[in-house]
Amino acid sequence: MAALAFEASPRALAPRTGLALESACTVVGLLASLGIVTPVVRERSSDVSARSAVEWAVSEGILANRVDSQLALVSSELAAYTADGLLEVCWELHHDGSRSVDVSVLRDEVDPALLEHFTGSAWVEFDVVDHLPIEMGLFRVLRPAPPGTESAAWMQEAVHRAGSSADLLANEAIGALTNVCGLPSMLGFVSERRDGLRVLFAITSRAAFDEILVALAIHGVSPSVVARLRMFAPVVGGGTPVRLAVDATSAGLGPRIGLEVFEPEALRLLPGVLDALGLDGGPLAEFSASLGTPAAERRLAQAGDAISDVHRRKVLHAKVTFDGDDVSAKSYLSVRSECASHAGSTVEDLDVPPTWEFHDLLFHSQVRNGRVRRRLGGTARFSVMPGAPIELSAEPHPGDVVLPAIDIASVVRADLPLGQGMRQRISDRDWTGPELALERLAEVLARVCEPLPRQDVVMGAPIERVGHPYPSGGGLYETDVVVIANRVTELEVGAYLYRPASHSLTRLRGSADAVQSLLLAASEGTGGGTSTPQAMLICAARFPDLAVKYEGIAYALMVKHVGVLMAAVGYAATAMGLGSVAIGTGNSDDFARATGLDYYRHGSTGEMALSVPPATGSD
Known part of the structure; x- marks a missing residue:
């Protein structure tokens, strides 16, 4: 078709290729927009x-x-x-x-x-x-x-x-x-x-x-x-x-x-x-x-x-x-x-503002009804989980750092009203303060990820399950929190997986250089100069857990979950007088190297920095 397009118009190409005239016009136009037939289109x-x-x-x-x-x-x-x-x-x-x-x-x-x-x-x-x-x-x-x-x-x-x-x-x-x-x-x-x-x-x-x-x-x-x-x-x-x-x-x-x-x-x-x-x-x-x-x-x-x-x-x-x-x-x-051939555009480009990038528009169009022919949503397309599921035990893992117990119900009674706390939340990029106390880190994690009893009614029957303070599609809570400790009391520099049920941190053995790369990337991503945050909280999604149930929208849901989890961290930090800031981009390959977790099964989807403002001290 490309060779023929050099010699004839779509009207002449249609009978020679067996295509309908409309199809010949579309094909030649796309070839032109890709630059394949640009010189010929211009001259002929x-x-x-x-x-x-x-x-x-x-x-x-x-x-x-x-x-x-x-x-x-x-x-x-x-x-x-x-x-x-x-x-x-x-x-x-x-x-x-x-x-x-x-x-x-x-x-x-x-x-x-x-x-x-x-x-x-x-x-x-x-x-x-x-x-x-x-x-x-x-x-x-x-x-x-x-x-x-x-x-x-x-x-x-x-x-x-x-x-x-x-x-x-x-x-x-x-x-x-x-x-x-x-x-x-x-x-x-x-x-x-x-x-x-x-x-x-x-x-x-x-x-x-x-x-x-x-x-x-x-x-x-x-x-x-x-x-x-x-x-x-x-x-x-x-x-x-x-x-x-x-x-x-x-x-x-x-x-x-x-x-x-x-x-x-x-x-x-x-x-x-x-x-x-x-x-x-x-x-x-x-x-x-x-x-x-x-x-x-x-x-x-x-x-x-x-x-x-x-x-x-x-x-x-x-x-x-x-x-x-x-x-x-x-x-x-x-x-x-x-x-x-001159504009380098396709038919769709006539209606699409140039601010859309291809991958953004493709993602947007494919995770919402309207331009998708397949089913979207909770189709439960896999009757069995592909591969072994990732289980987080309710008991501390051998060698875990067991965090100080936090009575969240008592702690939150002294908090600001939610509306006032939301108004006071800011993005804090000043990481020059003292170390973050382990007890303060434990409280942030407990506030955000505390296991809470939930009850759903399915087909008229109550079902008991465990949830967390923030919402998650299907109550699956596929997103874990990995702590990158930099300047945290009682913790060595490194990566730790938080286990909410046991309220403990499991040390992840990966590349120390990759840990430093994550910290430096946080500085670059927020304009933090040469300083690095006291700690990072990285969202790590167990991809199969959500994709087993949700078809076509699994990653879109994960991104939404990252948003609500980040908001919860920000409001918890504000209530505690700590600093926090969401980081615009992250490196999933560095995360996999720093943690040893599987890029495709347990990868990073979002990052936040946690800090102690200079004026407040670690307490």
Whole structure:
């Protein structure tokens, strides 16, 4: 398929491969997005995509009544992909009874010397006469002036760089409009005039619009035009700026004044304003129908010949022009194509914000219902535990460090109210305090992991089980706590597995270097500098214990359990006056080496640092 894609469009590939056209489009688009056929797509398929997009855009609505097959062909031949992988064609529909249509296409800026002052793409406008395109002008987007550069001088330099002899510095009217609106958003270089320019200013507020009308009146625009422009005040000030179009000449302003409207809500108001201005019924009805053209979109698999992620058709904007006592209206309809071979995207990427990473989105989509075809949840897919289960005895293990007994029921009576403790919890990254007393460590562990009798009712029958203060899916409590002791009284530096039932610590014999790596990683992960925490509490999940019952969501559940366990540690530490902080990342391989536990059966899923604040001492 990859070899064939170098020689043919999807429409030609479909019969040769036996694939449906939709499937051929999808496969070739994916090959393009992976870069496998990128050079060929760029060189061979631009005309195919342009023709497909244009034919689709003009196939219905008002364009179908205006743009015949010849004009559509001319439009597609004029189009070309920009460096950003975009193809855009815009049709300018004249609503004056002439049924004229002009064509504009988005092109890359061909002169590298202009890129300092203008953006990398420009609109090229063509007047189509007897199906022959005649270039009328080039509309370039002006970049903002660099800091410390005077705006008017920057604009004039841009004009001269573009080959125009127009002197905007001497044009008082342009100066006045620039004072109100800032630099023009776009400059139009008309082919037949080297000394004149079309200048377009963005109007962002009603107040700016009022100031512009005053400036126009001062600089020679007739009172009748200014009065009629004032009728457009309701369409100004929306989310998208209105644009003023004027012709700058050596004498000031040309006779034509245009107002371009982009905001959909404002576009709905235009027919009413034009009706009040006396626009003839036929052109007005046609104008209204054009603005009512619905936006449309089609994706790769619908595109026929095109190798393109998406085609979008919409009303781009509308323009009302005053020329003395005459008023006319135009609508601008565009089709935009985004090419997969340039954008490097797939169909799904069109809707997915770039902040999603692949593995995050895959995980998110596969552990929640909606985009998963298999069953999720407690399916008990294994009738027997694969391999021997990991058992934690209620009796101390030989050689265990038996921790001081803690009467949690009595201890917690003196605690702050839960709400107040939650508000006082902070992330404490200061590890310069004294050693953590073993009794204090024992109390944190007992507060969080104390075995508590629980009772469930299953099918009407009560079932007794052992739980802990925090919740766990299915009451399975697959997450153990491994203590990495660094500066803890009565404990050697190393890794210890906490056994809640016996309230003891079992020394885990692993790599001492890996223990140090875990401590240093905690410092790096929290910005702790060169200091390391007095102790770390690492969540270690017995993966099979949960996965035996829960299908599709086992790891997602483990991560949630890590969250509630970390919260419990944080609140317990706050109640005791200790410091704690969750560590953003951890190294499961170092954990396996430091503890000797199996990476796949009893691995780390989260880390917290525990410390004694410097001012409190170890007691």
